[in-house]
Amino acid sequence: MAKLKTKSVYTCNECGASSPKWVGQCPSCGAWNTLYETTVTPAAHVRAGGRYGAPAEVHNLAEVSAEKIYRHPTGISELDRVLGGGLVAGSVVLIGGDPGIGKSTLLTQAMATIGQVAKVLYVSGEESSDQIALRAQRLGLRGDRLRLLTENQVETILASAQNEQPQVIVVDSIQTMYTEILQSAPGSVAQVRESAAQLVRYAKQTGTALFLVGHVTKEGTLAGPRVLEHMVDTVLYFEGDTGSAFRIIRAIKNRFGAVNEIGVFAMTETGLREVGNPSSMFLSRQGDAVPGSIVLATQEGTRPLLVEVQALVDQSHLGNPRRVCVGLDTNRLAMLLAVLHRHAGIATYDQDVFVNVVGGVRVLETAADLAILAATVSSLRNRPLGKDLVAFGEVGLAGEVRPVQRGQERIREAAKLGFKRALVPAANMPKKGDAGIELLPVRRLTEALEILG
Numbered sequence: 001m002a003k004l005k006t007k008s009v010y011t012c013n014e015c016g017a018s019s020p021k022w023v024g025q026c027p028s029c030g031a032w033n034t035l036y037e038t039t040v041t042p043a044a045h046v047r048a049g050g051r052y053g054a055p056a057e058v059h060n061l062a063e064v065s066a067e068k069i070y071r072h073p074t075g076i077s078e079l080d081r082v083l084g085g086g087l088v089a090g091s092v093v094l095i096g097g098d099p100g101i102g103k104s105t106l107l108t109q110a111m112a113t114i115g116q117v118a119k120v121l122y123v124s125g126e127e128s129s130d131q132i133a134l135r136a137q138r139l140g141l142r143g144d145r146l147r148l149l150t151e152n153q154v155e156t157i158l159a160s161a162q163n164e165q166p167q168v169i170v171v172d173s174i175q176t177m178y179t180e181i182l183q184s185a186p187g188s189v190a191q192v193r194e195s196a197a198q199l200v201r202y203a204k205q206t207g208t209a210l211f212l213v214g215h216v217t218k219e220g221t222l223a224g225p226r227v228l229e230h231m232v233d234t235v236l237y238f239e240g241d242t243g244s245a246f247r248i249i250r251a252i253k254n255r256f257g258a259v260n261e262i263g264v265f266a267m268t269e270t271g272l273r274e275v276g277n278p279s280s281m282f283l284s285r286q287g288d289a290v291p292g293s294i295v296l297a298t299q300e301g302t303r304p305l306l307v308e309v310q311a312l313v314d315q316s317h318l319g320n321p322r323r324v325c326v327g328l329d330t331n332r333l334a335m336l337l338a339v340l341h342r343h344a345g346i347a348t349y350d351q352d353v354f355v356n357v358v359g360g361v362r363v364l365e366t367a368a369d370l371a372i373l374a375a376t377v378s379s380l381r382n383r384p385l386g387k388d389l390v391a392f393g394e395v396g397l398a399g400e401v402r403p404v405q406r407g408q409e410r411i412r413e414a415a416k417l418g419f420k421r422a423l424v425p426a427a428n429m430p431k432k433g434d435a436g437i438e439l440l441p442v443r444r445l446t447e448a449l450e451i452l453g
Contacts, residue, residue: 014026101238103213112142138269140271177195297391307358316351323353373445389419392407411424415436
């Protein structure tokens with residue numbers, strides 16, 4: 001039988017129509033810049049009554065025994081935490097982040113450690129061997145067991161991997177890879193998707209753990225098609241300002257562990273250093289208590305975390321007062337200010353409100369509502385809340401304070417760090433035992449404001 005040849009066509013992401021060549025506007029639906037190159041293999045003709053292929057073996061779910069997944073430690077406990085306990089054979093991990101945030105540094109450190117007990121292949125499409133060697137020398141890493149390959153072509157990488165037989169492969173980065181199947185330039189949507197598909201297929205077939213480094217667009221999302229995130233098992237994002245010493249790696253998707261788990265690192269001259277107690281790092285407050293500041297007990301994955309929330313309320317001279325959030329949801333701040341006006345009689349329609357989470361942490365859960373409103377009222381009234389107070393709780397549109405998950409773990413974390421009072425939802429009160437901290441239960445927003453004075 002003659003070998004089937006592949007050809008390139010351009011498919012519209014909006015309607016699915018195809019075109020033999022690229023055009024700016026889809027001829028079917030009229031959308032602009034939605035045609036991307038894809039590969040098509042002509043289907044072999046099947047005679048009438050012929051067979052499509054050999055049937056596969058089908059099992060009952062009860063007959064399948066789920067074997068225990070072995071997790072190989074990476075030597076970096078914070079990275080193991082976001083991975084779900086370690087590296088799983090055959091898993092594919094996608095790491096994204098801004099340029100210079102520390103993606104290559106973290107993977108070089110991890111691979112140098114894993115390379116002492118397993119065979120590792122580090123593939124670089126952006127840097128030369130000399131640049132990687134200089135980084136390893138600066139970090140003080142051993143490179144005697146770390147295999148290095150500088151290549152951009154996927155077919156050459158897979159041939160080298162079959163020859164080396166590594167247990168872990170790092171591809172830095174997926175946007176620089178290309179395959180001979182397509183004629184488009186490296187970094188295009190079709191090249192990123194097809195290159196990743198070939199690498200993922202090899203990892204699944206051979207049981208090789210695969211790390212893919214991805215670039216991030218100006219909007220903060222991974223460059224390339226969204227299907228790239230569906231092809232992998234774990235998606236990790238590096239967060240933090242490049243000018244700051246702290247880095248946070250967050251699990252957005254994880255088939256082998258909890259999502260929204262975070263690992264905290266500090267960038268030093270010798271690479272990324274783990275931060276074992278991030279709460280103490282984000283709570284390095286000095287001096288007396290100031291208005292507009294309160295400590296929030298948040299939950300990141302399975303880890304309770306204490307962060308400082310600051311608010312600044314100032315008279316506005318604009319027709320539309322400003323609502324600015326850093327590390328929080330701006331739309332939720334506008335909703336909370338409306339609840340504050342409706343149920344507590346405190347108006348901010350003529351005030352600019354700025355809210356910030358200290359340390360560059362992003363808080364996405366609704367448990368921050370009570371702390372945001374407490375800091376806002378404190379700044380508006382110019383009354384400090386005290387340095388020994390911690391708060392958490394969700395505020396509903398009816399003015400009620402709703403419970404949040406893992407409330408007792410948040411209380412224990414606050415007590416462990418020496419806080420004396422905790423403003424908590426009444427439904428999160430411990431049923432028995434001494435919490436080691438004075439608990440101030442509230443059911444409505446007005447009760448909380450009365451306690452705060």
